Amino acid sequence: MSNNHTEWLEFAKNIALKAGAMMVDARKNSNVVRDYKMDHELVTSTDIAVDQFICGQIREHYPEHSILSEESSPHMDLNAIAEEVPVWVIDPIDGTVNFAHGHHHVAVSIGLYVGNERILGVVNAPFLEECFWALKGSGAFCNGQSLSVSGGQQLRKALVATGFPYQKTALLPIIERVSRILHHCQDVRRNGSAALDLCWVAAGRLDAYFESVKPWDMAAGVLIAEEAGATVGHYLPATSAWPEVVNGEGLMVSTPDLFEELLILIG
Ligand code: IPD
Ligand code: CA
Ligand code: CA
DSSP states (O other): OOHHHHHHHHHHHHHHHHHHHHHHHHHHTTOOOEEEETTTEEEEHHHHHHHHHHHHHHHHHOTTSEEEETTTBTTOOGGGGGSSSOEEEEEEEEOHHHHHTTOSOOEEEEEEEETTEEEEEEEEETTTTEEEEEETTSOEEETTEEOOOOOOOOGGGOEEEOOOOSOGGGHHHHHHHHHHHHHHSSEEEOOSOHHHHHHHHHTTSOSEEEEOOOHHHHTTHHHHHHHTTOEEEESSOOOSSSOGGGOOTTEEEEOGGGHHHHHHHHO
16 A cells, blocks of 8 residues: 555545535535536436535645546546556546435445556445545545455345446346346345445445446445455446446446356346
């Protein structure tokens, strides 16, 4: 672990806590305006405000770093991830639908990558007052407590989370997959925040999670899960141009003992 890494982690935690406070204030002051991206994908004025805040802080403190951010720079140059320039991957609000409906399962997600390596991840859930983080090789934590996966070994007893895309035309194969899993596990959850699903696998509250997501949904949480002892992989072949390390297509994360069995069922 280099000095830079610990400094970057403290910076990320600090802005994630401030971003979380912005979400809480916006809800308290009834200051949330809803809009739609591409006609069907909900986005609120708070998503945009938090995105601007985080990106502004990164540009001010680390002008030489790159940013891949859901709301303001979702199409950055992919090659930057493979270079030595640090790349921040930001989801200002993960769980926007929950946020807009007054639910608590909402988080800000901040990941950092250098040369195809996951360096750090911070996922702050302000309404739940839980801040998760991990630094490569140093373990995963929630509010300072060390995390480890559940150790679940039997699929029949496993609690498995998933999610659904905004695009309804893609639903059929996803429902079929959920049906297959549901027949074999204890139960399925759809909590509405991919970043938190990954952190909950890390915390042992879920035994597995699978979904096709975007880089900003998984960039931070996947390292938190990995550092807590989860196995990370894919149940679909990669078709997008995203580098492997931030490719959320067919993402599957579980306790080590459940991974192969789940892969056979889902794949
Ligand atoms: C969504 C959430 C949700 C997942 C969707 C994501 P957003 O992110 O993570 O749990 O099922 O695939 O798009 O839109 O709230 O940032
Ligand atoms: Ca998201
Ligand atoms: Ca988002």
